[in-house]
Amino acid sequence: MGRKVTDQDGRTYPLPIPGSGAGGSNTRSYLMRRLQPHLPPWIGVAGVGVAGALGNWRWEGSAGAGVGLTLASVALTGATWWAGKTTSSQRRLHSAITVAAGSAWLTGACLAGPMTGALDDLYLIGGPVLALSWNVRLTLRTSDPAGENADKGLLERVGLARAQIGAAKVEPNRVTAPLLLDAGTQTNDDVAKALPGIASALDVPRTAVRYQPDPDSERRGELVIVPRDMLADTVRWEEEGPAFPGGSITDPLILGVYDDGAPLALWLPGDKKQGRNATHLLIAGMTGSGKGDGALNVQTEILTRKDVIMWLSDPKEFQDFRPLLPAYDWAVSAPADTEIMVETVKAVIPARTKWLGAHKYRQWEASAAREQTDPTHTCHDDGTACGCPGLPFHVVWFEEAGVSLGLLGDDAFNSIANLARSAGMALVVSLQRPSHDQMSTTTRDALGGRLCFGVPNATAAGFMLPDTVLDAGAAPERWANRRPGYCYLVTPGVPEERYAEPGRTRWFTDTSISLMETVAQWFARNGATVDPVTEKAAATVAGRAYTERRHVDVDAPNTEDDDMIDDNEPLVDADDEHIDPEQELPELQDGADAPLVQETGHKPTPEEARELFAQALQEFETAGQMVVGPKDFMDWCDRHQLSRPWVSARLKEAAEQGRLEPTNQTGRWRIKPSLTVA
Structure with missing residues (x-):
């Protein structure tokens, strides 16, 4: 009998009750589970021995069988070598040697007999050695399930089966592993294309997996994986402030x-x-x-x-x-x-x-x-x-x-x-x-x-x-x-x-x-x-x-001029003191509503136009607009009845006289300050 236990994922497992007599059975089951992965090489050795005895009974002394068995041995060894091209070079060589040795002994046993000469000694010594070599390999491979086997499985799923991962460098929230690609068949571009698949296999965001190729090699680089996004928590600037207050611009700017x-x-x-x-x-x-x-x-x-x-x-x-x-x-x-x-x-x-x-x-x-x-x-x-x-x-x-x-x-x-x-x-x-x-x-x-x-x-x-x-x-x-x-x-x-x-x-x-x-x-x-x-x-x-650029005076008092009133200052200008605010305004006389400036329609002479143009340049300079072109004179042209081509000609003339300087933009000119011209 036993009792059941349910884990955190809802799966239920039967466990033996101590003292119920099931301990011996469990020990045997444990040993069988541990031995089962190591049995195939020994079964193979036993099978080759039986096949040699049966083959000798059927083909002893047959020249035709000898030719056939020899060709079959060579073909089987070659097929093993070809099939192992997707595996590591060590596994490929080990498999080929095992098949070649077994097929060679089987051919000799079938033709001469398994007990003839040194065949029996070779079987009794070589068979266990080959079986044990595979047992040792399996033990070394499975002793670290998170090592090469897991890495190979990941690379195989993303199309990089023949690539090799070196010893990983593990840092806080960062894993860096050197990657060596298969010579002649894989390049760094293949890794770049496989990055989305690697992110999918690891169940991390696409931006969490990066590959840094070696600039001196097309088949070497480093695979970088950042499993946890440390950027999810926002940091306010005012919590840390500037990095190097009072320092030099040569110090790093920390963003x-x-x-x-x-x-x-x-x-x-x-x-x-x-x-x-x-x-x-x-x-x-x-x-x-x-x-x-x-x-x-x-x-x-x-x-x-x-x-x-x-x-x-x-x-x-x-x-x-x-x-x-x-x-x-x-x-x-x-x-x-x-x-x-x-x-x-x-x-x-x-x-x-x-x-x-x-x-x-x-x-x-x-x-x-x-x-x-x-x-x-x-x-x-x-x-x-x-x-x-x-x-x-x-x-x-x-x-x-x-x-x-x-x-x-x-x-x-x-x-x-x-x-x-x-x-x-x-x-x-x-x-x-x-x-x-x-x-x-x-x-x-x-x-x-x-x-x-x-x-x-x-x-x-x-x-x-x-x-x-x-x-x-x-x-x-x-x-x-x-x-x-x-x-x-x-x-x-x-x-x-x-x-x-x-x-x-x-x-x-x-x-x-x-x-x-x-x-x-x-x-x-x-x-x-x-x-x-x-x-x-x-x-x-x-x-x-x-x-005359704008400057902000940080030492000025934080008050507005409109709010500053001197109680001793008179509220009325001296020139207006004689005016009675209760008296009606006088009626307008004839001509009192005439404009102060009469539109005469006068078009300036060429000399006057040039003077007006020089004044316009001075007005632009005074206003701080130091780059001008014909479009900036459109209202000015309408006011003085001058054309845009005339302005363009004057701009070129002013440039020849040193008052203007051309810019990189077509039709735009930079005003030289009056002091510079003088």
């Missing part, structure tokens, strides 16, 4: 974490000691993917460093970045202002590279932002320290750049992207979709760094991530906008095996606004200010648009 808990780090400047190149950054993601919070993570990290300045163009009127306004050196929102900012950056680049070259910097480094007291970095020919003011790192950020590109044209950022890195500048371009109709391949490739959030489809992912990263398992279209903040980071300084690993940026809530304002106030008081080189180059191009 969040990877799915294994490692920090998601970004560098913008280069570092020759680390072998890291400077980079620009392209940020992209569909609506709702968390791109805005990702941009705030990057900006708050930048604006807590002491050796960097930032320019910002935001067509959304600083909707997301308004708490940070006091920290920007120059912030614009209007299309015309963005246009002049682009032209200004073009002029700033050669000025900064000239300064770096004169001070013997091959690329910008942290010491360049400080006063130049080191004779190694001096612009004096005699080698003495020059004491020149430092040159802070410079970040130029174009938010919603699709709008800017639509207005300025595809080539607007090309020269900036190609030259700015050598000037200690980083260009950050943020938009929803960097497709071919918005951004040229040249500009996209020059940006270098990529921060890719969720995208709607694989085509959009191809615009952001390199093919090698997609082949390694990156799939931002799997999230779309269902997991805000999930992203991939491809940038210098990050190991390439990290490129296909998803990360998540931190989340900005309404409660983070006060801390963002604190960051901006700290930077306004303690952060870097624009250097003389950059300031002079910017003023030379942008004029009042830069020199």
